[in-house]
Amino acid sequence: MTFEDWFRKDRLPHIFCAGCGNGTIINCTLAAVDQMDWKKEETVFVSGIGCSSRAPGYIMTDSLHTTHGRALAFATGVKMANRKLNVVVFTGDGDLAAIGGNHFIHACRRNIDMTVVCMNNQIYGMTGGQGSPTTPRGYLSTTTPYGSAEPAFDLCDLAIAAGANYVARWTSYHVKELEKAVLAGLQTPGLSFIEAMTQCPTNFGRRNKFRQVADQVEFLKKHSLLKVKRDRLLLENKEVPADMFVVGELVRRSRPAMGVSP
Amino acid sequence: MKLAIDETRCKGCNLCTKVCPYKIFREGKKPNRRGIVVPELDRPERCANCRLQKLYGRRLCGICELTCPDQAIHWVEEEPYEPHKVAIEY
Numbered sequence: 001m002t003f004e005d006w007f008r009k010d011r012l013p014h015i016f017c018a019g020c021g022n023g024t025i026i027n028c029t030l031a032a033v034d035q036m037d038w039k040k041e042e043t044v045f046v047s048g049i050g051c052s053s054r055a056p057g058y059i060m061t062d063s064l065h066t067t068h069g070r071a072l073a074f075a076t077g078v079k080m081a082n083r084k085l086n087v088v089v090f091t092g093d094g095d096l097a098a099i100g101g102n103h104f105i106h107a108c109r110r111n112i113d114m115t116v117v118c119m120n121n122q123i124y125g126m127t128g129g130q131g132s133p134t135t136p137r138g139y140l141s142t143t144t145p146y147g148s149a150e151p152a153f154d155l156c157d158l159a160i161a162a163g164a165n166y167v168a169r170w171t172s173y174h175v176k177e178l179e180k181a182v183l184a185g186l187q188t189p190g191l192s193f194i195e196a197m198t199q200c201p202t203n204f205g206r207r208n209k210f211r212q213v214a215d216q217v218e219f220l221k222k223h224s225l226l227k228v229k230r231d232r233l234l235l236e237n238k239e240v241p242a243d244m245f246v247v248g249e250l251v252r253r254s255r256p257a258m259g260v261s262p
Numbered sequence: 263m264k265l266a267i268d269e270t271r272c273k274g275c276n277l278c279t280k281v282c283p284y285k286i287f288r289e290g291k292k293p294n295r296r297g298i299v300v301p302e303l304d305r306p307e308r309c310a311n312c313r314l315q316k317l318y319g320r321r322l323c324g325i326c327e328l329t330c331p332d333q334a335i336h337w338v339e340e341e342p343y344e345p346h347k348v349a350i351e352y
């Protein structure tokens with residue numbers, strides 16, 4: 001089997017805009033799921049609302065496309081009702097960190113055995129490009145016409161502080177690394193959080209001078225700082241560039257987890 | 263194995279033209295029936311997966327396939343098998 005076999009082919013092509021990174025993230029996630037020897041009948045994909053949250057609708061398993069911000073609350077219910085099920089959550093930065101922020105914190109604290117993949121395009125894509133909690137300072141959106149004045153949320157730091165067992169960040173450029181990180185997440189008992197930085201050419205790229213789809217991908221690639229390099233900079237007491245984000249495996253530990261299949 | 267782009271899925275984003283180490287995908291020139299400019303393939307027989315998948319019995323490289331947001335890149339069997347002369351520049 002390959003990851004293609006997990007798609008509902010009758011539903012393709014999907015509704016995402018040309019060059020939207022969500023499709024790439026779904027590919028990488030399914031490529032990891034495909035290596036798990038999971039039965040389709042025992043796998044559930046859950047999501048909230050947003051472009052990113054449409055992902056489960058294209059996958060050949062049971063799925064829940066729930067209300068905005070509540071993906072983790074529904075996923076918790078699924079896992080508590082039947083811990084034999086393998087639960088994977090797709091969510092967006094707005095879905096997870098704005099309206100769903102509290103669910104995120106408590107799902108990490110409870111360390112529920114599921115894998116959460118956040119497609120962070122740093123914007124509310126579906127509703128026309130409003131700023132989200134992860135829109136970086138200085139970037140334009142319909143609600144930050146002079147550039148965002150707020151510092152952005154670091155979702156991985158949040159997941160680490162709240163107690164998730166596995167935390168990693170990659171981008172839509174790092175497809176193989178992302179696939180491996182999701183696989184590690186699926187294999188780790190407890191909550192695994194994988195943040196996938198991705199492009200939204202329609203609502204983020206267009207307003208922020210990325211003329212081609214590839215320009216924003218190139219931007220993500222240029223602004224990712226490998227964790228080993230960041231650690232070396234810290235060790236040498238050198239400054240870590242403020243406009244870069246760390247990519248790599250950030251945490252892997254074994255705090256007590258809930259809902260682990262016996 | 264033969265590399266192919268599914269024209270019914272491709273949305274012409276050109277991401278594949280950036281990621282292939284052999285630069286097999288090139289920006290297309292003419293819009294197709296759906297008004298989409300699908301990339302062209304430049305000597306696709308150079309693709310690592312086209313050449314070696316059979317030998318290794320697994321997917322090789324596959325970066326373009328994973329990257330393509332529209333699940334448009336795939337490989338088709340060649341029957342009967344046509345041998346290719348492949349020149350690879352390093």
Ligand SMILES: Cc1ncc(C[n+]2csc(CCOP(=O)(O)OP(=O)(O)O)c2C)c(N)n1
Nearest residue numbers: 050051052068092093094095123124125126
């Ligand atoms: C309770 C509720 N509030 C607001 C909305 C409107 N809404 C729909 S999607 C969305 C933002 C989605 O952003 P994100 O999660 O980042 O997804 P993206 O579209 O960027 O992938 C909002 C505010 C809603 N559907 N329900």
Ligand code: SF4
Nearest residue numbers: 016017020051125200
């Ligand atoms: S609006 Fe942005 S996130 Fe939504 S489908 Fe289009 S490119 Fe993707």
Ligand code: SF4
Nearest residue numbers: 272273275276278330
């Ligand atoms: S990456 Fe996929 S959708 Fe984009 S141009 Fe290439 S084949 Fe088409």
Ligand code: SF4
Nearest residue numbers: 282309310323324326
């Ligand atoms: S599998 Fe690798 S070598 Fe083959 S076309 Fe795709 S990116 Fe190029």
Ligand SMILES: [Mg+2]
Nearest residue numbers: 092093123125
């Ligand atoms: Mg978003």
